[in-house]
Amino acid sequence: MVSCVKAVGVSVLVLVVLGVVVGSITWAVLASQGPAPPELKPLDWWEHTIIYQIYPRSFKDSDGDGIGDIRGIIMELEHLADIGVGAIWMSPVFVSPMVDFGYDISDFYNIHSEYGTMQDFESLVQKAHELGIKVLLDYVPNHASTESNYFKKSEAREPGYENYFVWADPIIDPNNASNRLVPSNWISQFGGTVWEWNEARQQYYLHQFAIEQADFNFREKAVRDEMINIMRYWFNKGVDGYRLDAIPHLFEADPNDHGGVYPDEPLSGNMFLNPNQPGYTTQVYVRDRIELYDVVYEWRDFADNFKKDNGTETKILLAEAYANITMTMLYYGNEKDRHGAHFPFNFDFITSLSAQSNARDFVYVIQRWLTYMPAGRVANWVFGNHDQNRMPSRFRHNMVDGLNSLNMMLPGVAITYQGEEIGMRDGYVSWEDTVDVNACNQGNPDNYLDYSRDPARTPYQWDNTTNAGFSSSSKTWLPVAQDYVEINLQAQREAERSHYKVYKTMSNLRKEPTLSHGNYYAKALSEHTFVLVRHLITYDTFALVFNVGNELDIIDLSTVDFLTEPLTVHTSSIHSNRLPGQVA
Secondary structure, eight states: OOOEEEEOTTOEEEEEESSEEETTEEEOTTOSSSOOOOOOOOOOTTTTOEEEEEOGGGTOOSSSSSSOOHHHHHHTHHHHHHTTOOEEEEOOOEEOOOSSTTSSOSEEEEEOTTTOOHHHHHHHHHHHHHTTOEEEEEEOOSEEETTSHHHHHHHTTOTTTTTSBOEEOOEEETTEEEEEEOSOOOBOTTSSBSEEEETTTTEEEEOSSOTTEEEBOTTSHHHHHHHHHHHHHHHHTTOOEEEETTGGGSOOOOGGGTTTSOOOOOBOOOTTSOTTSTTSBOOTTTSOOTHHHHHHHHHHHHHHHHHHHHTOOOOEEEEOOOSOHHHHHGGGBOSSSOBOOSEEOOOHHHHSOOTTOOHHHHHHHHHHHHHHSOTTOOOEEEOOOTTSOOHHHHSOGGGHHHHHHHHHHSSSEEEEETTGGGTOOOOOOOTTTOOOHHHHHHOOTTTGGGTOOGGGGSOOOOSSSGGGGSOOSSSOSSOOOTTTTTSOHHHHHHSSSOHHHHHHHHHHHTTSHHHHHOEEEEEEOSSSEEEEEEEOTTSOEEEEEEEOSSSOEEEEGGGSTTOOSOEEEEEEOTTOSOOTTOBO
């Protein structure tokens, strides 16, 4: 009988069964009899890696201007190697007016001056590869800055660029012929109409995000060809793959299918929104259009052929896909003959779970993705990013170790947003210091934090010196979070127990065949506590016991399949009274 375990608050235990459970029999790892070890399928470099998202403006400032840069990233690559990171994904570093801090690109072929030079970028790729770390870029194909040459040429109707963007004539007001009306009632993701009048061209252009971010027309072959050209350019620079930004928005309804006009969307019926807010309409005509999947499949063909033709390692494509589960799974490809993205990002831990979620909610979210995922594909798990409140702030501060351990123990790819390894929380950014275009467009001094992404983008907290060791500048582009004296990497390296040390222990554990190749079993043991078991015949079995509630919970592990005594604590959260090496 496996003994009861007290799970206090949100304490978490990672337990190891030394030996392998086969039915009710425990086989010693070195026993001379028993089942033969399974053949372990070789994994491609990306299939069980840790991807670490870097928000460059906030990672490390090397030159004292208050803005993070590429040389700052180079300076801290050893930290990422130390915690087991296999790939970094950098938010955009291309030339940009910085209306949306890099997601409004004016030159897709060069590095923004605030971040450094092309030589700096090449040095980053070289050093990262020397450390065994792949480099992924944030690719923004949906739109370009209105300061880009693409837009200026299209605005001027230069041959070959006339239809590079989505242009539309105004609707004439039937009550006033001199009054022009927007082509449809579509609403931007940042608030207000998607249509902006262009005086030079005497037409509206479409922007699903900021006014300065004009949407490409993906029904134009020249646009699709140029997207491939951009991808090829950076592949030739040594880039190992792309995160594909905002691709649910690549296509809008075709006016040719609606009598030559852009159709108005039905209203959503959400009485808490006003007509200028996203979600006021159903968005059926502006996102998740079926045509976009063919483009993603074309990009996958290109990436696979690039590998084949150039003898490189696999170049991966990762899709940012906030969609329902069915539409999300289509990004993987179809089940017959087409491959799509290597995986669409799994945002379920962001969109479906919160501090109020119970153990059954967690188990459901885990099993849901793995159930819907097409056979033979690779799962991934995302707990935070630059567009969402930080993980400890969305959940609870004392859930950090449990959430990071869960990320490390689930099958597939673990994705970490910078600072999650030390439990960084949202920083406070006043209205006066707010720079996020979404907050500025939709917010005011009373409610801006409902829209602002700035709190999740405050600078990385390296130590307890000025500006948390991020910058020597007297002023940083966003203020450093006020808790940096308490929460910083240096302090956690020196502490006997810390989030950083739990994270590092768990990233090392991922090297175990049980976690890279094993099966999984997840079960809610009570309202507050669930267990995730990873098991593989003839290898050690590992179990994560996670109390997601905020009170004492006593659970009986004898009801858990694949576990028998003795159970030894491999690691535990800093809030647990169990220590590594103890018998549970």
